[in-house]
Amino acid sequence: MKINTDIVDRACAFLLVCFTLFASSATAQDAPVTPPLVKQMYKGGWPGADELKSVHEQFLLQRAVQSYMMTLPTLNVIGLRDG
Numbered sequence: 001m002k003i004n005t006d007i008v009d010r011a012c013a014f015l016l017v018c019f020t021l022f023a024s025s026a027t028a029q030d031a032p033v034t035p036p037l038v039k040q041m042y043k044g045g046w047p048g049a050d051e052l053k054s055v056h057e058q059f060l061l062q063r064a065v066q067s068y069m070m071t072l073p074t075l076n077v078i079g080l081r082d083g
Contacts, residue, residue, distance in 0.1 A: 047055070
């Protein structure tokens with residue numbers, strides 16, 4: 001009797017994934033942990049209005065730069081086509 005190794009490999013991979021998900025879900029529910037970066041940035045509390053405004057301005061600036069960088073190749077192609 002010949003055993004199909006492809007089916008055995010898939011079954012083993014499936015069992016490994018199931019075990020990993022079960023093990024990670026059991027340990028993740030033990031206790032909520034505050035990330036160290038949050039503790040460092042906000043010292044255990046919520047950010048103030050000034051910090052939120054600064055973060056929002058930085059977000060808008062970076063989004064504008066990303067938009068410019070993403071449209072640059074399209075504008076180049078349009079310029080080559082028209083020129």
